Amino acid sequence: MDTFLEVIDAIALFIEVLGVAIIVGGFAITSWRFLHHRMFHEQRAFMHYRHGIARALILGLDFLIAGDVIKTVIIANTGQQVATLGVIVLIRAFLAFTLHVEVEGHWPWQDSRYLGAADGGRRNSPERER
Template sequence: MITEPLFEVVVMVIEFIGVCVVIIGFVIAAVLSTRALRRGAGGTAAFQTLRTTIGGSILLGLEVFVAADIIHTLSAPSLEDAAVLGLIVIIRTILSMSIQIEIEGTLPWRRALLTSGGEVVAKEISREASAAK
């Protein structure tokens, strides 16, 4: 089929984008944590900034890789490919959840029970604003 090489190229491009997202995220995390350390925010704040930013870039990279896997499976659909994709998605979902829990320090459903949606958004905005300083 003529579309298979096209799908392979598209998957390679998307996977490259995923790698770039993770690498750029690491660089941004290093810059932000260094800035926090130089401003006198303390080692704890710099570490928290580093950890949160790296976690976010890994999460975004995982999402991009899942998209590449879905496109790869669509290029030559078979039951075996679908099963492998399902397993990959399950593993990456578990990884994403554990990273998200690690970043936020609480379970997603627990956070939703403890705070309203507006408070969650406000906390995210203030966290991003303090990380950007």
């Protein structure tokens, strides 16, 4: 049984390290793209930069939460650790919600296909992005 727990702990650690790597790698790649586009004076470079960082954060946080869930449920499932995990999941859900609104420009329950028609097509127009 100890070998099983050690394997699960190693898997959870790997998933958490992968989450950190996704956040750091996403930040590095997005920053490089931002600097590259800024040199060519792309008007929307900053918007793409913010979106790229938000996507990397959301994906990385998903991996970090998965690692925490594995550790809490399989390895150490005390009441305090489960409560801590619950708080972490709530914080992550709030972050994902706010990042979604920031990146997409609408509430998660709104269908983006219909937003262009509702605002007269201004949402995706070049005038809106300036």
